[in-house]
Amino acid sequence: MLILVAGPYSAPTQEDRAANLERMNMAAAALAVRGHFPVIGVNVALPVLQAAGLDYTHPLMMAISLAVTERCDAGLQTGRSPGADREIARLVELGRPVYRRLEDVPAASGI
Template sequence: MTTAARPLLVLIAGPYRSGTGDDPELMAANLRTLERAAWPLFQAGHLPVIGEWVALPVLHSAGADVHSPLADQVLYPTAERLLAHCDAVLRLPGESTGADQDVAIARQRGLPVYTRLEDVPGVVVPAVA
């Protein structure tokens, strides 16, 4: 495990619902894509976080899911509130209104926005053979 000079709380942002037609299997696949970035960040000494890790339990505790009208009142605001505590954003590829909002908020707050995992301080991405 490498350790960054200063551990960062990094929001991993990218498509979750976008382009899925709210198909649960496609949303789960998108979440797995976001989660793949978590281990390298953690190995580098950072604390990765994904908005859906926080928002989905909040939504479920209200008796709702992503298909509920309540979803838009929980998903985006959760990410915005979470960003108040984050040190950086890792924006993964793919169209996503929510991830674009996360990036805009991060930039307004002067937070670094990384678009490649290997650009996050301390992260080493193994070469692909």
């Protein structure tokens, strides 16, 4: 499955934002090991925002993240934040499964 990893990114310092993203990346790596294809909206949006000279607080961040969310089969919520909650709410609206713990995600056949 293509699984969105949703968790907090925004934080007061660059170090805190990097730590938040690292937590999501670690969860994504664990999903990949379980045979899934993980995606993180922030990882898709940040390079675009940076190339455009925009800050991570720009509305394009959430717009890209939600566009990615639309294409996912499921979600794994690693933590709560306004943005992560919006991504998860969209998955619920679409009737897609949302997992709160990695161990609840079913194993896949993999690559």
